[in-house]
Structures are given as structure tokens and as C-alpha cells.
Amino acid sequence: MTLWDANPRTYIRIKGFMEDMPEAYRLRLHDLGFRQNAEVYCLRHAPFSGPRVFQVEDAVFALEKTVAVFVKVEPVEHE
Amino acid sequence: MSDPIKVVLVGKPNSGKSLLFNRLTGLHQKVANYPGVTVDVTSGAWGSYELVDFPGSYSMKPISAEEELAVLQFKTLLEAGHIHCVVCVLDATLLERSLTFGLQVAEEVGRYGYPIVFVLNMYDEIESNRLSIDVSGLSEEMGIPCLPISAKTGKGLSDLTKVVAARPMFVKLKSSMTAAELTQKFGFKANVFLKRMNHIDNIFLSSFLGAIFFLAIMFLIFQSIFTWALPLMDGTDAVIVWLGEVVGGWISEGFIHDFFQDAIIGGLGTFIVFVPQIFILTFIIGLLEDSGYLSRVAIICHRPLKFFGLSGKSFIPFLSGHACAIPAIYATRMIESKRVRFATMLTIPLISCSARLPIYSLFVVALIPRGDKLLGIFSLQGFAFFALYIFGYFVALLMSAIISRLASKNKFSNTPFIVELPAYRVPVVRPLLMRAFKSSWNFLSEAGPIIFVTSVVVWFLGYFPNGHGQLESSWLATMGHWLEPVLRPLGVDWRFGVAILTSFVAREVFVSTLGTLNGIGGAEENVGGLAHALNAGGLTLASGVALLLFYSIALQCVSTLATIKRETKSNWIPTALFVSYTLLAYILSIAAFAALSH
Numbered sequence: 001m002t003l004w005d006a007n008p009r010t011y012i013r014i015k016g017f018m019e020d021m022p023e024a025y026r027l028r029l030h031d032l033g034f035r036q037n038a039e040v041y042c043l044r045h046a047p048f049s050g051p052r053v054f055q056v057e058d059a060v061f062a063l064e065k066t067v068a069v070f071v072k073v074e075p076v077e078h079e
Numbered sequence: 080m081s082d083p084i085k086v087v088l089v090g091k092p093n094s095g096k097s098l099l100f101n102r103l104t105g106l107h108q109k110v111a112n113y114p115g116v117t118v119d120v121t122s123g124a125w126g127s128y129e130l131v132d133f134p135g136s137y138s139m140k141p142i143s144a145e146e147e148l149a150v151l152q153f154k155t156l157l158e159a160g161h162i163h164c165v166v167c168v169l170d171a172t173l174l175e176r177s178l179t180f181g182l183q184v185a186e187e188v189g190r191y192g193y194p195i196v197f198v199l200n201m202y203d204e205i206e207s208n209r210l211s212i213d214v215s216g217l218s219e220e221m222g223i224p225c226l227p228i229s230a231k232t233g234k235g236l237s238d239l240t241k242v243v244a245a246r247p248m249f250v251k252l253k254s255s256m257t258a259a260e261l262t263q264k265f266g267f268k269a270n271v272f273l274k275r276m277n278h279i280d281n282i283f284l285s286s287f288l289g290a291i292f293f294l295a296i297m298f299l300i301f302q303s304i305f306t307w308a309l310p311l312m313d314g315t316d317a318v319i320v321w322l323g324e325v326v327g328g329w330i331s332e333g334f335i336h337d338f339f340q341d342a343i344i345g346g347l348g349t350f351i352v353f354v355p356q357i358f359i360l361t362f363i364i365g366l367l368e369d370s371g372y373l374s375r376v377a378i379i380c381h382r383p384l385k386f387f388g389l390s391g392k393s394f395i396p397f398l399s400g401h402a403c404a405i406p407a408i409y410a411t412r413m414i415e416s417k418r419v420r421f422a423t424m425l426t427i428p429l430i431s432c433s434a435r436l437p438i439y440s441l442f443v444v445a446l447i448p449r450g451d452k453l454l455g456i457f458s459l460q461g462f463a464f465f466a467l468y469i470f471g472y473f474v475a476l477l478m479s480a481i482i483s484r485l486a487s488k489n490k491f492s493n494t495p496f497i498v499e500l501p502a503y504r505v506p507v508v509r510p511l512l513m514r515a516f517k518s519s520w521n522f523l524s525e526a527g528p529i530i531f532v533t534s535v536v537v538w539f540l541g542y543f544p545n546g547h548g549q550l551e552s553s554w555l556a557t558m559g560h561w562l563e564p565v566l567r568p569l570g571v572d573w574r575f576g577v578a579i580l581t582s583f584v585a586r587e588v589f590v591s592t593l594g595t596l597n598g599i600g601g602a603e604e605n606v607g608g609l610a611h612a613l614n615a616g617g618l619t620l621a622s623g624v625a626l627l628l629f630y631s632i633a634l635q636c637v638s639t640l641a642t643i644k645r646e647t648k649s650n651w652i653p654t655a656l657f658v659s660y661t662l663l664a665y666i667l668s669i670a671a672f673a674a675l676s677h
Contacts, residue, residue: 032497047289048382051378058173059175060273062496066496067497
């Protein structure tokens, strides 16, 4: 499962990054808080199958498919 | 005289850096011209210092050629010396994200041994939400002076002046704590700002309500650049006409009189008249940007435009292009990806602008009888207008797809679409007005002279050798005759050639020139009369459609070309664009004429 597949209003944890992910993308996502083991909340899918909107730490980001498919995630259950 | 000592301002986008810069420098700003700079670096006087404002950056680790250049430029400035202090602007409402960037900057600045100050901007919002940050604890932990300020209200700015004047010593970060750990220890827990933002986004980014709001806001923009700017443009035009009459009254009839009244004053009018639209559009885009809504627009439009090699941020420039390509080209500055910006900028001239309207009107009225209905309900003339607008979009998107695939991947990097959603805020009007003034002035000072010179040259060609009122026997008419073999495949004569040549200054001149050559006065207001004259002169459906196609594609606008030259800093790009769009327009027109003639 990748970040792109996350459903709206669900928590996910970042398991790692695809090997073929450009290093610059990985560094940028790291700076934004998308780090290994970080918990991310998928807020919504933008209209017209657009970018996915995620809350990570205290900020909200929209990521397009070309970036989000490089991030491996797993669902997190919250009470 | 030695250069004034510099204070460097850095920060993330949406951290309120520009507002702080405006607060500190007032109106005394200029675009700094540092060697090798291709990003806009603004500087201004702040007391005895030169305050240098770098473009907002998300990280000191660049992911595109443009960001790399901006970071490199920052490092070059640090290496060059004459730095008094670096002021890093942090958004206090997004402390962790801001500190991640701030710590990167501090590490870089520490290498050069310069003092650095962190300003926690928007602290008024922290206080109004009854939250707090342990600013002195944070300051102590990092070994960097931290100041709570509000660029919006001005609170804390006198403290900033004092701290900068004292030039605090800074060698390297005292703390090894991460941004997350620092926020945990010194920041606030529950983020009310995010909750509020998410509530509003539930409306603005929802599939149904979001789409309705989006259409309503875009409609308002369309209205503003089309309708609200109109009285100002008419007013500007009236002033220019009045000025021409006043100047004309001082000089006796003859060449000098005609030159001043028509070439000089008329030439000035051709580009000054665009200023109200540029001003209003820049102001409205600034309003949307500072309110936080522009990021949402980009997200909504991203997926459909991505298919054509564009991004969500291309939408506003395209929409603006319906009024005029010039402010629309300026609006592409908000697109970070050079390739997307390039593709957007070069296809904006294909969007049907207001200057094409008189030409569309002329041919639609000439070719389609007024009462004709489509499916017995819709006006066929109205449908023809709609089809022309859709055709403009179709060609623009097609060309975008081609340009973005042809653009060299090395030269024009494609920054991935990663957008931080800023909090919704009430914009501060003063800096927006200043931005609009700056944009208008840039147009006047840089594109204006090129447009003016071209206007004067066209006037000379239309005036000589026989003097005013003899357009039929002017050099321009001779050139129109030369064009006749080229125009024959479209089924039109030399008069259309002259009209096409004069419309290079401004497309709408096509109608008035045809009016003059057909003996119809005030043709722009009397389109019906001219349309009747053209029909009586033998204009066929095939020729009319061919000319409509030609004008919907051809880049017949020197103002647009001058603006593209300025924005791309290239001569060959506008030249190649002019040639290729003209050729494409010509070939399609010939094909349409041939198809409809049989």
C-alpha cells in the first residue's frame, strides 16, 4: 500500500520509501515530516481524482500521484 | 562609496516574510540585481541597513533547478560578506514546520559565522487563541535570539530593531534537539489553527460545495478583469484622447501635429490602457494568495490540467488570459516549476482575449444571420462565440502538451506538485496594493518601450508617402498588396492584408482599419455596418471562417510578445512563438477555406 492508496479520514504509518524514488523527493518529504514511522492522517482526496491531502505533524500538504506512490504505508487503527 | 551593510531576510512561503519586509522598508524597495540572480530578490533600506528579501523556500535542500539556484544564491550572498545579520521568519502558528526550516538555515549561516535571529511571526494569532510559546526557553535552548512579533500589527518590531542593532553572537547551534522535540518542549499542544482550517476545507475542497464556490469565485475574477477594469480602461483611454487633443491644439496641422497626436500619444495609449487590468488582476490574485484560497484552487484544478503537462497553478493565468494575455503572463510567476510555467506562458496567447472580441463580433455578425437558432432555442451567433472560446482552450491545451514534452528536461526541471495548505487568513491590503503597483510599473517600464516603438513604426508606414488620411496609398497599403499572393488562398484581398499588418500593434485595430478601407467610420462601434459592407464586397463563409481561425491562433499582439520577451529573457522564444503560431494559423485557415469552398 502506498500513500496514494490511503482512504480519506484514516491514519497511516510510513513504512519506507520505494528504492527508485528520486533522492530529492525523499529529502523534501523528510523535511516536510513524511519520515519512516511517522503517523500521517489522510484528510481528503481532492476533487476530480486530484492530489491527496495529508496532515503530518502540524501542517497539511497536498501531494500528487507521482510523489505519493513512492511512499510505502500501512494503516493504523485509532480508538 | 562602499555598499551598505546587509540584513538578510529568509523564510518559508506564507510565513509573512513579505509583509515584514514591507513593514520594515516602507515604500523604499527595488528589485536587487545581484550577479547571476534569476530569481527575484528584493531589497530595501531599513535604517542604515540594506534589507535583502529572498524568495520563500520550503527547504535548504533543493528539489529543482530553480530552488537549487535560489539556495545557491543565498550561499553566494553569505560568502560575499557585508552581512550584518540574518533574520529568519518563522510562522508561530506552524512552529514545528517552521523550526525544521529555521534549523537548516541556522546551520548554514553558522558555517559563515554570521549572527541569526528567529522571529516568531503571527504571534498575535497565538495570543488571540490563548496559546503560548516559551519563547525565552526556546531561545536559550538553541542559542539563537527568538522574538515574538506580528508583521500585521507591528507588535515586536521595535524589539527586532534593537536585537538586530546589538548583533547577537552566534557560532553554532547549542541544541541537538530536533524541530519536533523543540516544539514538544516549548510549543503549544492542541493545534486550533489546523482544526479551523480543516473545517473550512471541508467546504472549499469538497467535491460538490467546493466546485460551486470555485465556480463562483472564478466568475467574480472573470467579472473583475472584464467588467470592473472596463471603466478604468475607458477612463485611461479618455485621458489619452484628451491629451492628444490638447497637444494637437498647440501644434498647427501637418506632419508634426499628426506625429504627436497619433504616433506619440496614440502609441502611448496602446499600452497604458492595459495598466488597470494588470493592476486589478495582480491585486485579486494577491488577495486569493494571501487568504490561502489560491492553494486550494491549484489543488482542485491540478488533475485535469496535469494531463496536458500543466499544473493546478496554470488555471488562474489561463482564466486571466480571457481579459488580456499580458497580466496573465505575469500571473504565471506563481508557478514554481519552470517547465509548467513555460508551457503555461507560451500557450496563454491562444486563449481568446478581449482584443479578439471585436474581430469575432465582426465575422460572426457578417456570417450568421441574427435570428438563426441552434436546435430552435439557442442563438447561433452566441453558440459561434462559445465555440471560438472553446477552440482557443482546445488549441492552448494541445500546444501545452506538445511544449511540455518538447521542453528540455535538463533545462526546464519539473518540480513535483507538493503544496502546503496555508491557514485561511484575512489579507492585509497595503502590501497587496504595493505588489499591484510594482507589477503595473514593471509592465510600463519594460514592455512599454517595445510596444511604443512598434506603434510608431506602424504609424510611419501608414502615414507616408502621401500624408494622413491616405492609408490606401501608403507604404502599409503597398505591403498589403505584397501580401495579396499570401492571402489569396484565404479568398481575401489586399485590404485584409493591411488590416492584418496594422493589427500587429493591437488586434482590435483590424476592425477599425477595415472600416477605414471600406469607408465605414467608427467601425468598432458600428460592427453591423462594416459586416454588411464586407458581405456586399463578396466575403464568403469560407473566407470568414478562415480569418476567424487565423485570428484565434495567430499571435498578432506586440504587447504580448514584448511581455514574453521580458519574462523569458529571450529574443528567440517570442520570435519562434510568433512564427510558429502564425504559420499554424495560416495553414489551418487555408485548410478551412479549401474545405468550405467545395
